[in-house]
Amino acid sequence: MSILLSGVTKYFGRDLVLDDVSDEVPQGSLTALLGPSGSGKSTLLRIIAGLEPLNKGHIELDGRDVTNVPARDRHIGFCFQDYAPFRQMTVFDNVAYGLKVQRVPKAQMRQEVDDLLHLVRLEAFADRYPRQLSGGQRQRMALARALAIKPDVLLLDEPFAALDAQVRGELRSWVRSLQRDLGVTTILVTHDQAEAMEIADRLVILNEGRIEQAGTPDVMYDKPANDFVQGFLGPITTLNGVACRPHDIELCQPGLGVSATVTDVVRLGFEVRVVVVDSENTSSWVQLTHDEAQRLNLVVGEHVSLRARMSAGVPA
Amino acid sequence: MTRSTLTLRTLVIGYVGLLVGLPLVFVFQQAFIHGLGAFWTAMRDQGMDHAIFLTALVALVAVPLNVIFGVGASLWIVRHPSRFTRVLDTIIDVPLAISPIIVGLVLELVYAQGGWFGSTLAKLGWQIMFSFPGIVMASIFVSLPLVSRQVIPLLRELGDHQEKTASTLGAGPIRIFFTITLRSITWATAYGVSLTLARVIGEYGAVLIVSGNIALVTQTLTLDIGANFDNFNTYQGFVGAVLLALTSIVLLLILGVARHRERKRNEYLA
Numbered sequence: 001m002s003i004l005l006s007g008v009t010k011y012f013g014r015d016l017v018l019d020d021v022s023d024e025v026p027q028g029s030l031t032a033l034l035g036p037s038g039s040g041k042s043t044l045l046r047i048i049a050g051l052e053p054l055n056k057g058h059i060e061l062d063g064r065d066v067t068n069v070p071a072r073d074r075h076i077g078f079c080f081q082d083y084a085p086f087r088q089m090t091v092f093d094n095v096a097y098g099l100k101v102q103r104v105p106k107a108q109m110r111q112e113v114d115d116l117l118h119l120v121r122l123e124a125f126a127d128r129y130p131r132q133l134s135g136g137q138r139q140r141m142a143l144a145r146a147l148a149i150k151p152d153v154l155l156l157d158e159p160f161a162a163l164d165a166q167v168r169g170e171l172r173s174w175v176r177s178l179q180r181d182l183g184v185t186t187i188l189v190t191h192d193q194a195e196a197m198e199i200a201d202r203l204v205i206l207n208e209g210r211i212e213q214a215g216t217p218d219v220m221y222d223k224p225a226n227d228f229v230q231g232f233l234g235p236i237t238t239l240n241g242v243a244c245r246p247h248d249i250e251l252c253q254p255g256l257g258v259s260a261t262v263t264d265v266v267r268l269g270f271e272v273r274v275v276v277v278d279s280e281n282t283s284s285w286v287q288l289t290h291d292e293a294q295r296l297n298l299v300v301g302e303h304v305s306l307r308a309r310m311s312a313g314v315p316a
Numbered sequence: 317m318t319r320s321t322l323t324l325r326t327l328v329i330g331y332v333g334l335l336v337g338l339p340l341v342f343v344f345q346q347a348f349i350h351g352l353g354a355f356w357t358a359m360r361d362q363g364m365d366h367a368i369f370l371t372a373l374v375a376l377v378a379v380p381l382n383v384i385f386g387v388g389a390s391l392w393i394v395r396h397p398s399r400f401t402r403v404l405d406t407i408i409d410v411p412l413a414i415s416p417i418i419v420g421l422v423l424e425l426v427y428a429q430g431g432w433f434g435s436t437l438a439k440l441g442w443q444i445m446f447s448f449p450g451i452v453m454a455s456i457f458v459s460l461p462l463v464s465r466q467v468i469p470l471l472r473e474l475g476d477h478q479e480k481t482a483s484t485l486g487a488g489p490i491r492i493f494f495t496i497t498l499r500s501i502t503w504a505t506a507y508g509v510s511l512t513l514a515r516v517i518g519e520y521g522a523v524l525i526v527s528g529n530i531a532l533v534t535q536t537l538t539l540d541i542g543a544n545f546d547n548f549n550t551y552q553g554f555v556g557a558v559l560l561a562l563t564s565i566v567l568l569l570i571l572g573v574a575r576h577r578e579r580k581r582n583e584y585l586a
Contacts, residue, residue: 051480071483078484084477088499097495098485142481149485 001152001185002027003048007057010043010209017043019209020057025187025202027062030179032200033189034232040209041189042081045155048187049078061152077146077184081158083138085130091117091141092126098149116144119178136167143175147182154179156188160195172199193233197221205229237284239306246273246287250309251296257307260284262298274298276306340561347558350551358555366532367540368559373448374536375516378455382512385456386463387505391497393464394471395479405468411460419457420525423450446528451536454522459515463508470504471497507574510567517563 003025010018017040025031033041046052048059050071058067066074086094095116099109117123120140130138139159146154159175160168176199179186190196196203197217204214205228212232213225224230230243237246240258251274263283264275272293274286286306288296298304348355358364389408393401411419427434427444437444444450478500482492498505520538527534531543537556544553 049484051484071480072486072488074484075486076484078481080477080481082475082477084481086478086482086496088496097482097487101486101491145481145485 001062003153003185003187004060004063005044005048005057006060008044008047008054008059009056010040010047010052010054012043017209018047018054021206021209021211022057023204023211023214025185027185028183029202030176030186030188030200031202031204032196033187033204033206034193034196035191035206036232037191038208039206041191041206042157044206045078045157045187045189048153049076049155050074051078075149075152077149077151077154079139079142079146079154079156079159081161083130083142083162085133085138085141087130090127090129091122091133094130094141095144095148097145102149112148116148119147120144134167135163136171139163139171143178147184151184154184154186156186158189158191161190161192168195175199197233203233205232207232235287237286238282239284239308240278241282244308246285248309249284249286249306251286251288252305252307254303254305257305259303259305262300262302262304264300265293265298267293274304276304278306343554343557343561346551346554354551355555355558358552359559361552361555363531363535363543364537364540364552364556367535367537367556370448370451370535371517371537374451374455375513377452378459378516379509379512381452382456382459383463383505383509385460386508386512387467387498387501390464390467390471390501391493394468395476408461408464411457416454416458416519416521417525420454420522423454423457423522423526427453445526446530446534448534450526451523451534454526455516455519458519458522459512462511462515463505466504466508466511467501470501474500503574503577507571510571510574514564514567518560 003023005021005023005025008018008021009016021040021044033044035041043052047054050066050069050073054067058065060066061074071078086097089097092113096109096113099112104112114123114126117126120143122137122140122144125133125137125141130141133141139162143156143159156175160171163171172195188199200217202214203217203220205212205220207228213220213229217233220229221233224233227243230236235246236243237249238244239249258278260276260278262274262276264273266273266275267290270290272288272290274288274293275283276286277283284306389404393405424431424445426432427437427450429435429438429443429445431445434444442449444453478496479492482496487495517536518538519536520542523536524539524542527536527539529535529539529543531540535543537560541553541556541560544550544556
């Protein structure tokens with residue numbers, strides 16, 4: 001189901017948290033709402049779910065205006081950052097909640113819940129309580145609970161923020177493939193640009209309640225609309241006073257580029273960061289692969305020459 | 317055991333023993349001084365029976381009303397905060413700050429015949445003071461905050477994410493209240509109920525004023541005990557005191573369980 005936001009505006013007291021936000025989320029896409037904390041992204045997600053009223057603007061689902069439809073009638077699956085497990089209920093009853101509300105017959109409900117638990121790989125935990133689950137398991141339970149009502153739209157608020165790095169990585173790709181299989185229009189909120197680029201096929205970057213840019217990760221990374229988007233989506237440095245990506249700079253023959261002096265070499269496994277200062281004493285850094293760095297064998301104090309890579313289109 | 321732990325223990329045990337233990341032992345010893353038969357006979361005393369009956373009846377009305385009020389007010393204060401609920405939040409605590417005697421006197425001034433509101437009620441044929449409704453009112457007043465003071469902090473700590481999730485799953489407010497909210501606050505409420513019950517059956521000052529202390533009519537168990545001691549009917553007084561003490565002990569046990577459950581539950585928060 002496609003989602004249309006037009007002119008969504010929200011105040012908390014006198015604070016303007018969303019300023020005339022308009023966007024169209026295509027059917028079946030996985031959109032990441034990306035932005036720093038306080039940018040209004042979680043508020044926007046709650047407004048779409050109907051959990052928060054808006055002051056101006058309207059929301060359409062597949063052309064149907066739902067601006068004044070309460071959350072319970074929107075048919076939108078929602079997962080909070082803390083997963084909000086129903087603590088007094090077993091995993092089974094958590095997942096069954098939405099089906100019980102719909103008065104689905106018992107046998108059918110049992111079957112559907114079992115299928116969902118299988119889908120999220122929690123079939124062995126049906127009789128456990130949320131407190132007996134790990135963070136990743138709770139997250140999957142919350143997802144199954146939201147999917148039980150066969151929602152038209154799935155909204156996930158910082159779904160991986162509370163998990164440790166390894167579980168986060170696994171769950172990310174799992175959620176991605178699950179979303180593709182189900183084809184449910186999904187919006188997830190995150191402040192982690194790497195996560196957004198990895199998982200989403202569409203990014204919406206919010207800053208101070210306004211959309212800075214929306215589009216595919218590739219386009220936004222290579223053709224950022226402004227400095228904010230460029231800085232937010234990846235590291236930036238300067239070459240000859242022009243902002244560019246550190247991996248878009250290469251070291252070349254003396255005389256062909258800007259001369260500079262190496263001040264530090266930081267080895268981060270595959271990535272090696274070479275920190276340099278040019279003749280005007282401006283600091284900059286270059287991102288090399290492990291192999292490149294090994295070949296060049298740079299040492300602190302060495303004189304190098306820098307230029308933009310041919311592919312990058314950055315003036316040198 | 318180190319010397320300091322030993323000293324600490326002795327101090328605590330001595331303190332509690334002198335203040336609570338010794339008087340309690342004395343009351344029980346006095347009540348059973350003539351044996352179980354005499355105790356039983358004393359319990360069958362007409363005045364005491366009526367007092368027990370009246371106290372139970374007052375509790376039966378006042379406690380449920382305060383539970384409904386307490387849970388409702390807590391939900392309102394926590395889930396729909398406004399300028400008004402902030403005032404309510406403060407007002408709820410007032411009964412804890414005022415002496416019960418004052419509560420009784422104020423109620424009498426307002427509701428007695430010739431009082432502000434009492435004269436209007438009297439014209440309608442309703443007598444509030446020196447009768448059952450007055451005792452219930454005083455009991456409700458003195459125990460007003462006991463449920464909400466337990467429930468409000470828990471509701472705050474729980475947050476509203478479970479309730480909001482339930483609403484996205486299609487549940488309406490009534491279903492959410494019974495399946496999510498109430499189940500989360502059951503033990504905190506039970507704790508509040510025990511405190512309220514203990515306060516209601518043990519109240520003396522406020523009830524003394526508003527009831528008129530009429531034997532066999534408006535005398536609750538605490539008033540009956542007081543009257544017995546005043547009339548040098550000491551043995552009868554001790555029997556009543558033991559009954560109150562036993563009720564309190566049972567309540568304390570329930571409280572202990574409720575608190576334990578609550579603590580266990582809180583470990584699962586997060």
